[in-house]
Amino acid sequence: MPLRPGSRAAAEGGDDVVPLRFGDDPLLWASWLYYEEGMTQGDIAELMGVSRPSVNAYLADARSRGIVSIEIAPDKFRTLTIAQALRDHFNLQDCLVIPTEGGERSLIGRLGDAGARVLSRFVRSGDTLAVTWGRTVLSMADQIDAPGLQDVRVVQATGGTTAKIPWTPEACASRLAKALNARAIPISAPAIVSSPEVRSLLMEEAVLAEQLGILAEADRIVMGISSLRPESTIHTSGFLDGAMQHAHYQDAVGSIVGRFISARGDPVIGPLHDRTIGLDLEQLRRIPQRIAVAGGMDKVAAILAALRGGYVSILVTDIATGRGILTAEGYRDTPRRSAAVSERPLRARTHVKKLINSPQDAVDETLQGALLAHEDLIAPVPGSSRAVRAIDGPRPGKVAIVVGGGAGHEPAFWGYVGPGLADAAVVGNIFASPPPDPIIAATRAVQGGAGVLYIYGNFSGDVMNFDMAAEAMAAEGTEVRSIITTDDIASAPREARSARRGVAGNVFTFKIAGAASARMLSLDSCEALARHANARTYTMGLALEPGSLPETRQPSFDLGPDDMEIGVGVHGEPGVERRGVGTADACADILLDRILEEMPSAEGDEVALLINSLGSTPTMELYIILRRVRKRLKAHGLRVHSSLVGPYYTSLDMAGVSLSVLHLDKELKELLDMPCRSAALTIG
Amino acid sequence: MTEFTSRQLVDLFRLVALRLAEARMDLGALDGAIGDADHGNSMAEGFAAVVRATASEADLPPGRLLGVAGRSFLSAVGATTGPLYASALMSAGRQLGDRAGFDAQDLANLVPAFADGIRERGKARPGDKTMMDVWSPAARAVADGARRGLSASGQLRQAEAAAIEGREATRAMVAAVGRAARLGARSLGHVDPGAASAAIIISALREWLDAQAPASDGGPG
Numbered sequence: 001m002p003l004r005p006g007s008r009a010a011a012e013g014g015d016d017v018v019p020l021r022f023g024d025d026p027l028l029w030a031s032w033l034y035y036e037e038g039m040t041q042g043d044i045a046e047l048m049g050v051s052r053p054s055v056n057a058y059l060a061d062a063r064s065r066g067i068v069s070i071e072i073a074p075d076k077f078r079t080l081t082i083a084q085a086l087r088d089h090f091n092l093q094d095c096l097v098i099p100t101e102g103g104e105r106s107l108i109g110r111l112g113d114a115g116a117r118v119l120s121r122f123v124r125s126g127d128t129l130a131v132t133w134g135r136t137v138l139s140m141a142d143q144i145d146a147p148g149l150q151d152v153r154v155v156q157a158t159g160g161t162t163a164k165i166p167w168t169p170e171a172c173a174s175r176l177a178k179a180l181n182a183r184a185i186p187i188s189a190p191a192i193v194s195s196p197e198v199r200s201l202l203m204e205e206a207v208l209a210e211q212l213g214i215l216a217e218a219d220r221i222v223m224g225i226s227s228l229r230p231e232s233t234i235h236t237s238g239f240l241d242g243a244m245q246h247a248h249y250q251d252a253v254g255s256i257v258g259r260f261i262s263a264r265g266d267p268v269i270g271p272l273h274d275r276t277i278g279l280d281l282e283q284l285r286r287i288p289q290r291i292a293v294a295g296g297m298d299k300v301a302a303i304l305a306a307l308r309g310g311y312v313s314i315l316v317t318d319i320a321t322g323r324g325i326l327t328a329e330g331y332r333d334t335p336r337r338s339a340a341v342s343e344r345p346l347r348a349r350t351h352v353k354k355l356i357n358s359p360q361d362a363v364d365e366t367l368q369g370a371l372l373a374h375e376d377l378i379a380p381v382p383g384s385s386r387a388v389r390a391i392d393g394p395r396p397g398k399v400a401i402v403v404g405g406g407a408g409h410e411p412a413f414w415g416y417v418g419p420g421l422a423d424a425a426v427v428g429n430i431f432a433s434p435p436p437d438p439i440i441a442a443t444r445a446v447q448g449g450a451g452v453l454y455i456y457g458n459f460s461g462d463v464m465n466f467d468m469a470a471e472a473m474a475a476e477g478t479e480v481r482s483i484i485t486t487d488d489i490a491s492a493p494r495e496a497r498s499a500r501r502g503v504a505g506n507v508f509t510f511k512i513a514g515a516a517s518a519r520m521l522s523l524d525s526c527e528a529l530a531r532h533a534n535a536r537t538y539t540m541g542l543a544l545e546p547g548s549l550p551e552t553r554q555p556s557f558d559l560g561p562d563d564m565e566i567g568v569g570v571h572g573e574p575g576v577e578r579r580g581v582g583t584a585d586a587c588a589d590i591l592l593d594r595i596l597e598e599m600p601s602a603e604g605d606e607v608a609l610l611i612n613s614l615g616s617t618p619t620m621e622l623y624i625i626l627r628r629v630r631k632r633l634k635a636h637g638l639r640v641h642s643s644l645v646g647p648y649y650t651s652l653d654m655a656g657v658s659l660s661v662l663h664l665d666k667e668l669k670e671l672l673d674m675p676c677r678s679a680a681l682t683i684g
Numbered sequence: 685m686t687e688f689t690s691r692q693l694v695d696l697f698r699l700v701a702l703r704l705a706e707a708r709m710d711l712g713a714l715d716g717a718i719g720d721a722d723h724g725n726s727m728a729e730g731f732a733a734v735v736r737a738t739a740s741e742a743d744l745p746p747g748r749l750l751g752v753a754g755r756s757f758l759s760a761v762g763a764t765t766g767p768l769y770a771s772a773l774m775s776a777g778r779q780l781g782d783r784a785g786f787d788a789q790d791l792a793n794l795v796p797a798f799a800d801g802i803r804e805r806g807k808a809r810p811g812d813k814t815m816m817d818v819w820s821p822a823a824r825a826v827a828d829g830a831r832r833g834l835s836a837s838g839q840l841r842q843a844e845a846a847a848i849e850g851r852e853a854t855r856a857m858v859a860a861v862g863r864a865a866r867l868g869a870r871s872l873g874h875v876d877p878g879a880a881s882a883a884i885i886i887s888a889l890r891e892w893l894d895a896q897a898p899a900s901d902g903g904p905g
Contacts, residue, residue, distance in 0.1 A: 229811060229860070250810050250820055253853070263853040300872060301811065301856040327873035328856035360729075406722075406763075429729070431722045432763035461764035464805065468767060551725050552712055571722075 026050075030058035031068045082322040085331060086315060090307040093289070093314050094118075100295075100320040107295055107318060112139025115293035115316045119222055120146035122289060122314075123180065127219045130157045130279065131173050132257055134224035136293050138167040141176035152182035155215045157223065158258040158278030159191035176222075185214050189277045191258050196274035203277075215279060220289035225312075226255040227302040254302025256292070256311055257284055263301065265309020281311065289313055300324040352548040352555065352653070359550040363407040363429060370414050374679040377418045386434055387442035388414045389424040394448040399517040399526045400424070402442055403455045403510055405462055406431040408549075408652045409570065411680035415648075416507065420676025420683070421514035422455070430549055430652070431571040433461035439469035443478065451479040451523030455513055455530060457502025457570075458484045481523060483530045485509050487537040487660060489598055490567025490576050497535075503570040504612040504649035505537035505660040507681065508672070515671035533668060538599050539610075540591040541658030543568035544581060547615055547651050566590060570614070570651045570658075584621065588628035591659040596636060599663055603637035608672055610660040613647040617655050622646065625657055641669060648680060686897060687785035693746045694738045696791075697753065700888040701731035707884055714877040723877040726761045730769065733760030746786045750777030765878065768802045768815070775801030788836035791893055792826050795843050795886060799823035813857035813871060815878035821846040822886050840890035847883040854879045 022029040030048065033039045034055075041059070045052040062068045083097040098114045100107065115136065123129060123146055131137060131154055154177035156169045170186060177184035189208055193199050202208055226234040234255050248270030252260035257279045260268040267281045284290065290311060294303050295318040304325050306312050317325075356362045364385050371380055371388065381387035394400060403413045404426035413425035423446040428434035433456075443452055454470060456462045463484060470480040485502030487509075492499040502509075512533035516526040543565040546555040556572040559565055564587070567575035582590070601607075609629060611622045622645050633640055641664055649658075662668065675684030704711075704727045711724030737756035738749050754773030758766045776797035780786055799819040808814040825846035829839030854876040 227811075230809070250824065253811060253856075263849075263856065297858050297872075300858060301853075304856045324858075324872045325856075330855075330873070428762040429722070429726070432726055432761065433766070435758045435760075435762035435766050437759055459764075460806075461762065461766070464764065464767040465762050549712075549722065549725070552709065554712075557717070 027058050027062040027065065027067055030055055031062040034059055035068060078319055082319055082326065085326055086307075086317075086322055089326065089329060089331065090312075090315075092307075092312065095314065095322075096316045097322045098316075098318050100318040108135050108139050109143075111136050111293055111295050111316060111318065112141075113143045115140035115222065115291070116144035118291060118293075118314060118316050120144055122220065122291070123149065123152065124219075125150040125152065128153045128155060128214060128217045129176070129180070129182070130155050130215055130218035130221040130223075130287065131169075131176050132157045132221070132223040133161065133167055133169040133172045134226065135167050136295075137172045137222065137224045138175065140222065140293055141172055141179060144176065144179045146180055149180050149182065152177075152180050153185055153214060154180060154182045155185035155211070155218060156187040156278070157215065157218075157221060158276070159187045159189040159193075161191050185211055187211050187215070187278060191276060191278055192272060193275050193277060199275055199277060208277075212277075216283065218287050220291060221257075221279075221284065221287050222291045222293065223256055225292055225294035225299060225303050225306050227296075227299045228252055228254060228260075229298045254299075254305045256306055257281070259284075261302075261305045261309055261311070263305050263308075265305045265307070265311070267309075281309070284311055291316065293317075295321040297321065297324060300328060304328055351553040354548075354550055354553060354653075356550050362550045363427065366407065366410060367414065367427070370410075370679065374414075377678060378414055381424065381438070381442050381445045384426075384438040384441040386428065387424060387426045387438040387445070388417055389442060389445050390417050390419065390422070392419055393423045394446045396448045397450050398448045398520055399450045399523050400443070400446040400448055400452045401455060401510070401513050401517055401526075402426065402439065402446065402452055403506070404428075404434055404439065404442075404466075405456050405459070406433060406571070408547075409649055411647070412506065412649045415680030416510045416514075416678050418676065418678030420511075420518045420674060421678045421681065422510055423517075428461075428465075430551075433459065433465045436465050436468040436472060439466060440472050443469065443473050443480065444476075447473075447478050451481065453513055453517070453523070453526055453530060454480060454482040455485065455506070455509055456482075457506060458486050458498075458500060459502075479523065481527045483509065483513070483527065483534060485534045485537075487534065487539040488541070488567075488569070489538050489594060490540055491569065494598055501569060501573075502534075503539050503541065503660075504610055504658045505534075505539040505662070507610055507612075507644070507648050508537050508608065508660065508662040509533045511676065511681065511683075512668060512671045514676060515674040518674065518676075519671075529667070529671065533662065533671075536663040536665075536668065537660060538595045538663070539658055539660040540594045541568050541570070541575075541612075541614065541656060542566045542587060542591065543572075543575065543614060543654055543656035544617065545655035547572050547654030549652065564656070568614075568654070568656060570649065572651060572654060584624040585628045587657070588625045588659070589632065591657075592629055592632050595659065595661050599661065601636075601638055601663060604639065605637075606639045606641045606664040606669060607633065608641050608662040608664060609643040610648060610658075610662075611643065611645045612649050612658045612660065614654040614656040614658060615647065615650040616653045617657055619646060622657060625659070629659060642672065644681075687787055688746075688791070688896070689785055690738075690742045690744060690746050690749050692896075693749055693786070694735065694742050696889070696892045697731060697735050697738055699892045700885055701728070701735050703884050703888045703891075704728045704731050704881060707881070711877050711881055714875055714880055717874045722763065723765070723881065726763050726765045727881045730757045730761040730765065733757060734773075745780070745782050745784055746790075747777045747780030747782055750774065750780065753777075764806075765881075768806050769798075771805035772798035772801035775804070788893055788897075789830075791889060792830070792836040792839040792843070794889060795819070795826045795840070796823035798885075809860075811857055812860040813854050813876045813879075814859075815876070815882040817854050817857065817876065818847045818850040818879045818882035818886070821850045822882075837890065837893050840886070840893060844883075844887050844890050847886040851875055851879045851883045 041055045079097040083095040087095040156173045174184045251262045252268040291314040292312040293316040378388045401422040402424045403422045407427040408430040424442040426434045486500035487505030488501040488503045491501040513530035516529040564581045565575040566577045708724035708728045715723035734753040754770040758770035808816040822843040825842040826839045829842045859871040
């Protein structure tokens with residue numbers, strides 16, 4: 001498509017008017033002028049010396065040939081698709097979805113803002129507007145801007161609640177009324193009264209009857225949706241004060257206008273029903289426009305219930321919550337066209353190959369092999385096929401250390417039994433806590449009268465079974481303390497450290513506790529030091545390929561051909577984020593960045609490292625990771641006292657790596673350096 | 685009402701074990717999505733161990749046999765499900781005491797007894813996305829059915845429906861306890877495997893009872 005030099009350009013003396021940098025491509029030139037320089041099509045036509053329709057055709061052609069691609073920002077695009085899906089799926093009048101993250105403001109603040117914009121679009125002069133209460137509703141009332149309204153009435157949807165909270169029904173209604181230049185109509189009674197009789201009496205009061213009459217005339221309502229999770233507003237506000245303990249409410253998953261609904265959206269009628277003053281659910285459904293403003297993962301079940309029950313006609317929420325609701329309904333994101341990739345599986349394989357005899361014998365046969373290989377260190381505990389003890393114990397006056405957990409983490413846990421480390425180890429089935437019996441047998445076999453320390457990772461099964469064993473030992477007069485390790489920083493936020501999993505960093509806690517007990521320290525001191533070690537151990541892992549159980553010989557989760565799972569659990573629990581596989585250095589950085597972000601350290605502090613293979617990642621790759629971690633730590637001003645590299649705490653045949661950092665102090669360093677000898681760890 | 689014997693209780697365990705074994709892979713897949721994929725094995729192996737242990741002690745009265753079942757389940761499984769179902773079976777055993785037999789209503793009452801035992805040990809609350817989201821509504825369905833004068837089979841049918849509904853409701857829940865809790869919002873959309881196996885057990889109880897006296901109970905309804 002050669003370009004004819006235009007009259008004006010030609011008049012200015014150029015032979016070839018297409019500037020050099022556009023090559024011979026008029027489409028590119030036209031696109032540049034239009035999109036980058038912001039010229040009008042008319043001006044472009046004049047400059048290029050062609051007609052305006054030609055410019056228009058160039059621009060259209062440029063789009064279809066991919067010279068120009070118009071992208072809607074991914075976040076914006078998501079909000080649109082999710083809003084549309086919610087609207088269609090629940091037959092809503094409209095739906096607004098806002099980004100979950102972003103800006104300085106909290107989600108509640110941003111939801112309030114979005115709710116305010118929606119309400120200001122719909123509210124009309126002469127309206128009667130009902131309003132509920134809660135943090136999001138108050139935030140909305142504080143942000144609304146709808147000037148010029150006349151004769152609006154804002155009426156409380158329920159009676160009043162405790163004044164201990166700032167977002168009472170009275171506050172929400174009066175603030176919203178003020179912002180809308182409206183008259184506030186209170187409901188002059190408590191939302192929940194002490195008995196049905198009191199309610200009947202109050203309802204006969206003329207003032208209240210008049211107020212409720214206005215409420216019944218509401219044209220629209222703005223409302224929050226409360227979850228009934230323990231942390232929800234409805235609990236913290238003391239709205240219910242014990243009433244929820246009642247069996248009637250066990251089916252309820254959410255609350256709107258102070259009433260309760262089941263997962264299906266049906267009303268849950270309990271003893272509070274006849275003690276509540278305000279809208280009931282039938283009246284709510286008759287209000288022509290019902291705007292719900294709510295978001296947050298804990299509210300997904302409640303919002304879903306409200307949608308299913310048809311109590312909402314306009315929903316304002318955030319992306320994560322909206323997607324959660326849709327996911328719970330079985331909806332899957334449709335991939336964007338531009339992001340479409342080949343759907344062909346990497347290769348078809350029906351079973352993962354394994355060197356086992358039969359799946360049910362795998363754990364026992366592993367232990368038998370370990371006992372033979374390390375007969376200089378460990379021996380079976382009589383009467384149990386799943387417990388091993390150190391051959392050099394029990395020692396009178398020494399605190400006994402018993403460690404354990406599910407099988408599949410070899411060389412954990414028997415690999416850490418020996419002088420200077422644990423006195424006994426107990427394993428369960430693969431990835432399953434041992435039952436109390438072998439734990440009790442092991443405890444009896446190694447306790448030396450100075451008390452026993454159980455050390456195991458924080459998993460609900462381990463906690464229950466070790467607790468049952470500890471109770472049984474206490475009944476026999478043996479004092480047992482439990483250290484529940486929580487080093488996996490990916491598994492819960494910093495504020496919820498006690499909810500985190502215990503993973504490869506256990507190796508450090510075992511070592512510190514073992515050294516403390518070898519020093520013949522008291523149970524109190526051993527316990528305190530083990531807790532101290534756990535508190536200063538940080539682990540972060542990532543998986544490249546899932547592992548597989550001997551029983552199923554199937555990958556225990558799906559991971560795309562180019563993906564890795566960050567924050568993966570040591571049992572193959574899916575992690576917290578999935579992204580494309582990076583280089584070794586990039587992966588090391590991901591792990592270390594998260595750890596450094598959380599670990600409070602000063603320049604010159606010392607750390608010990610564990611670069612751990614999750615099973616099938618070769619040692620070669622671990623050293624590549626180590627190299628990068630050391631380089632980064634040096635740049636960060638931290639000194640590495642010692643490094644462990646290898647398969648110390650595996651997850652069957654999972655491919656991947658975990659990085660554990662023990663933030664040393666003088667005491668921990670001394671204990672870490674004390675000699676120990678075991679199948680998996682020998683120092684000194 | 686027909687009295688059942690301890691041998692028939694073993695037979696009931698056999699049916700539960702069979703139904704769980706059939707679901708082993710499916711439960712494992714559910715668990716793989718949000719946990720560690722061991723739930724199918726734990727439940728199937730646990731009830732297989734219950735059948736082995738109770739079959740050899742079937743001369744004990746049913747209440748005591750439930751205690752044997754609980755201990756054998758615990759020893760075979762450990763894990764999270766071990767203590768929970770051990771507690772369930774023992775709680776059911778305590779309710780039957782030393783009686784020589786049990787009837788259809790006792791069988792339906794296993795559901796609330798299991799629910800009590802599991803609640804006591806696990807401390808999970810409704811909405812935590814656990815097996816309690818099946819056991820609690822199922823137990824209430826039995827109580828409600830009894831109040832309305834339904835037969836034991838009718839009560840179990842109602843429990844089965846509540847169980848299935850409870851199982852499906854776990855899709856909309858974010859796990860609050862157990863391993864899946866670490867997943868946060870990513871547990872959304874997935875059925876909780878513990879809830880799924882609980883629904884299988886409740887269905888098996890109903891199935892077994894209906895197979896004992898197909899005519900006497902007025903058929904489906």
